[in-house]
Amino acid sequence: MTVLQLKDVEKTFGSGRKKVEALKKTNFSAERGEFTAIIGPSGSGKSTLLTIIGGLLTPSDGSVNVNGENVTNLKEKERSHIRLREIGFILQASNLVPFLTVADQLRLLDKVKKGNMNKEQLEELYNDLGIADLREKHPSDLSGGERQRVAIAKALYSNPSIILADEPTASLDSDRAYEVMELLKNETKNKQTTTIIVTHDVRLVGYCDKVYRMVDGVLTEEKREINN
Amino acid sequence: MFLALNEIKKNKLRFALVIGVLMLVSYLVFFLSGLATGLQDMNRESIDKWDSTHMVLTEESDKSLFESSMSIDDKEDVDAADVAILGQVNAIARSDDQKANVSIFGIDENEFIMPNVTEGEAFSADNEVIAGDGLKDDGFVLGDEIQLSSSEEVLTIVGFTDHARFSAAPVLYGDVDTFHRAKFGEAADQNEDHINAFVIRSNGESVNVENDSLEVIETETFIKNLPGYTEQNLTLTFMIYFLFVVSAVIVAIFLYVLTVQKISMFGVMKAQGISNGYLSRSVVAQTFILASVGVMIGFILAFITGVFLPSAVPVSFDYITMLFYGIVLIVVAILGAVFSVLTIIRIDPLEAIGG
Numbered sequence: 001m002t003v004l005q006l007k008d009v010e011k012t013f014g015s016g017r018k019k020v021e022a023l024k025k026t027n028f029s030a031e032r033g034e035f036t037a038i039i040g041p042s043g044s045g046k047s048t049l050l051t052i053i054g055g056l057l058t059p060s061d062g063s064v065n066v067n068g069e070n071v072t073n074l075k076e077k078e079r080s081h082i083r084l085r086e087i088g089f090i091l092q093a094s095n096l097v098p099f100l101t102v103a104d105q106l107r108l109l110d111k112v113k114k115g116n117m118n119k120e121q122l123e124e125l126y127n128d129l130g131i132a133d134l135r136e137k138h139p140s141d142l143s144g145g146e147r148q149r150v151a152i153a154k155a156l157y158s159n160p161s162i163i164l165a166d167e168p169t170a171s172l173d174s175d176r177a178y179e180v181m182e183l184l185k186n187e188t189k190n191k192q193t194t195t196i197i198v199t200h201d202v203r204l205v206g207y208c209d210k211v212y213r214m215v216d217g218v219l220t221e222e223k224r225e226i227n228n
Numbered sequence: 229m230f231l232a233l234n235e236i237k238k239n240k241l242r243f244a245l246v247i248g249v250l251m252l253v254s255y256l257v258f259f260l261s262g263l264a265t266g267l268q269d270m271n272r273e274s275i276d277k278w279d280s281t282h283m284v285l286t287e288e289s290d291k292s293l294f295e296s297s298m299s300i301d302d303k304e305d306v307d308a309a310d311v312a313i314l315g316q317v318n319a320i321a322r323s324d325d326q327k328a329n330v331s332i333f334g335i336d337e338n339e340f341i342m343p344n345v346t347e348g349e350a351f352s353a354d355n356e357v358i359a360g361d362g363l364k365d366d367g368f369v370l371g372d373e374i375q376l377s378s379s380e381e382v383l384t385i386v387g388f389t390d391h392a393r394f395s396a397a398p399v400l401y402g403d404v405d406t407f408h409r410a411k412f413g414e415a416a417d418q419n420e421d422h423i424n425a426f427v428i429r430s431n432g433e434s435v436n437v438e439n440d441s442l443e444v445i446e447t448e449t450f451i452k453n454l455p456g457y458t459e460q461n462l463t464l465t466f467m468i469y470f471l472f473v474v475s476a477v478i479v480a481i482f483l484y485v486l487t488v489q490k491i492s493m494f495g496v497m498k499a500q501g502i503s504n505g506y507l508s509r510s511v512v513a514q515t516f517i518l519a520s521v522g523v524m525i526g527f528i529l530a531f532i533t534g535v536f537l538p539s540a541v542p543v544s545f546d547y548i549t550m551l552f553y554g555i556v557l558i559v560v561a562i563l564g565a566v567f568s569v570l571t572i573i574r575i576d577p578l579e580a581i582g583g
Contacts, residue, residue, distance in 0.1 A: 084502070
């Protein structure tokens with residue numbers, strides 16, 4: 001089932017001689033339970049694509065469909081609701097609230113999402129991500145890997161249909177990076193979410209079902225042997 | 229409230245500083261309010277005690293009791309439910325080493341402005357007076373014989389009454405003859421009809437005076453025209469209102485700085501779909517908590533200070549006024565949070581997450 005579909009999406013910044021085509025005509029789709037990587041050098045447009053998918057940026061042209069709903073021209077408030085309901089974000093830097101404990105990070109989402117997850121589901125999430133013992137700790141007491149696991153838990157909270165991860169392993173050493181990728185892959189398969197990660201680390205693409213390369217605003221799918 | 233409380237719990241020192249500043253501002257507001265009320269009481273408490281509605285003074289006195297001079301017989305020209313005669317003169321009272329400014333009121337003991345006696349007995353003979361209990365602080369006691377600066381007369385304190393100060397001086401209540409002797413000395417006999425004013429308690433009916441040289445004014449107007457009364461109140465009220473502005477600015481600056489430090493965090497939250505409304509409510513709730521705690525501590529400190537202040541300091545707490553000022557302080561603090569709310573609304577989540 002197609003969860004996400006981009007049709008002829010373009011994004012330009014500025015006008016006249018200062019016009020920059022950050023994203024040239026792009027078509028992209030992702031299925032439920034699919035783990036996709038978008039790789040490419042800095043400034044190639046991959047983060048622009050991710051923010052358009054996440055409803056943080058509106059495309060200059062084309063359309064974005066999430067679960068069959070065209071979200072391209074929704075107002076900020078409606079896009080905010082879509083983000084809250086359908087999309088989980090994992091960012092390069094820790095996206096945790098510094099003054100909340102791990103348990104309170106999820107409790108906050110529980111409050112704004114009006115309690116979409118029951119106690120058993122929450123417990124399962126803690127256990128799946130191995131953060132059950134970290135509940136009463138603040139982000140400053142956690143290692144980089146632990147912080148990213150909590151960030152993944154936040155992104156997965158209330159089972160969004162799409163997980164968007166922007167360089168989720170950038171601040172981690174190799175072992176922690178592989179650990180996070182393994183977690184994301186497992187959660188994608190177990191919960192049948194659609195996960196898209198943006199990374200410049202080609203070592204990580206082995207965990208993904210599909211890999212796209214972005215160069216100068218042009219997105220192309222890489223054909224390759226999947227061995228994971 | 230969830231975010232607000234958790235942030236305060238985690239950053240106790242930072243928020244203690246905000247509370248500390250708000251506490252000091254509210255302490256100053258409450259203390260100034262107490263001072264304003266105390267100074268007002270010093271000027272008007274004897275008049276308030278009469279529960280009168282109007283005063284009758286001479287037209288040419290320009291609402292000044294001291295400058296007003298009329299005859300007791302003029303009472304026939306005053307048509308009101310309850311009318312009391314009043315003579316007034318200022319003097320310096322001396323008894324042994326004690327010395328104090330006093331205001332001598334000449335009254336008719338059978339009229340409604342006759343004070344209650346809290347200690348001793350009422351005056352019943354010439355030169356006997358009931359003194360305001362403020363004189364006790366100056367060392368005067370029952371039975372003291374008082375020498376007046378303005379005459380050779382000697383008055384005897386036979387009783388004390390409470391709430392008896394006028395224009396910042398304790399009042400000595402005596403009969404009209406005593407007042408005449410205190411004011412005119414040997415010439416008292418030539419001024420035996422002289423008084424300064426009539427005090428009216430109208431019970432809602434209109435007050436009419438059939439004498440063009442007399443003027444009826446409301447008691448509140450009379451009080452506002454007491455020398456220095458309005459100027460003193462306006463000064464203190466201005467200081468209090470200025471402190472409201474100061475507290476709004478302090479809260480605005482503190483919260484703005486705290487908000488700017490959290491722009492990236494708010495941006496990430498907005499990217500995750502948490503609404504401007506939720507984040508703004510959180511900042512307002514936080515301000516409410518900080519301001520309420522600061523105001524509460526400020527109130528307690530002001531109250532404790534009031535208890536330990538010497539009686540010479542004219543501080544009197546009017547709890548209704550203090551409650552009103554406390555609410556105003558909290559409201560202006562929340563207004564100070566508006567800058568932070570506007571900052572949150574303007575945060576672009578894309579910039580905040582580095583897109």
